[in-house]
Amino acid sequence: MRCGRREKSKFDYNLDxxxxxxxxxxxxxxxxxxxxxVFIWSxxxxxFEQWSKNNEVAPEIMISELDSIVKVLDNTRPTVxxxxxxxxxxxxxxxxxxxxxxxxxxxxxxxxxxxxxFWGNKPLIITESVSALYK
Numbered sequence: 617m618r619c620g621r622r623e624k625s626k627f628d629y630n631l632d633x634x635x636x637x638x639x640x641x642x643x644x645x646x647x648x649x650x651x652x653x654v655f656i657w658s659x660x661x662x663x664f665e666q667w668s669k670n671n672e673v674a675p676e677i678m679i680s681e682l683d684s685i686v687k688v689l690d691n692t693r694p695t696v697x698x699x700x701x702x703x704x705x706x707x708x709x710x711x712x713x714x715x716x717x718x719x720x721x722x723x724x725x726x727x728x729x730x731x732x733x734f735w736g737n738k739p740l741i742i743t744e745s746v747s748a749l750y751k
Contacts, residue, residue, distance in 0.1 A: 620663040620678060638685060645689040654693065656741065657686045659714055661698040666706045676711035683713045698743035704734055718743035 620633065629637075648654050659682040665675040683695050694715035697708045702719050704710055709717060717740040719725065731740060 620660055620665045624664060637682075641682060641685050642689060645686055649690040656716065657690070657693055657695045658718075658743075659683060659686070659695050659697050660708070661743070662700045662720060663697070663708070666699060666701050666708050675707035676713065679708050679711050679713045694739075696741060696743060702734070709735075712738075715739070716741050720744035721746075 620630065624630070645657065659679060665678055679697065686695055695713075696716040696718040697714050698718040698720050699706055699709060700720045700722070702709070702717065702722050702725050708714070717731075717735050717738055719740060719742050721744065723745070725731065725734075726742070
């Protein structure tokens with residue numbers, strides 16, 4: 617899923633979220649679960665529910681629902697959210713639902729001390745980055 621219930625742009629998926637998110641995610645998992653290149657299921661990429669405001673559905677409930685949909689259909693692969701905020705202000709990460717922590721950029725957080733401080737021994741993956749960020 618690229619986005620959640622909260623709007624990222626004027627005509628994005630949030631307009632269809634309530635009606636279609638369950639069916640679309642189920643269809644995606646069923647379609648792709650036997651593909652050898654699928655090794656992790658993404659529950660969202662930089663979705664705005666990272667920052668909770670007055671949402672109709674709390675981020676931890678939303679991410680739990682998405683994780684459950686995936687696990688019912690394929691419990692052999694881990695789940696992740698790709699996050700552009702990777703500290704403890706991220707409502708999706710502190711919900712501790714996804715199996716992995718997904719880091720988008722923020723190379724300054726890619727060190728054992730920072731990762732351990734925020735997430736203990738929870739596994740992580742770099743979900744989005746570019747080589748131009750490295751020194």
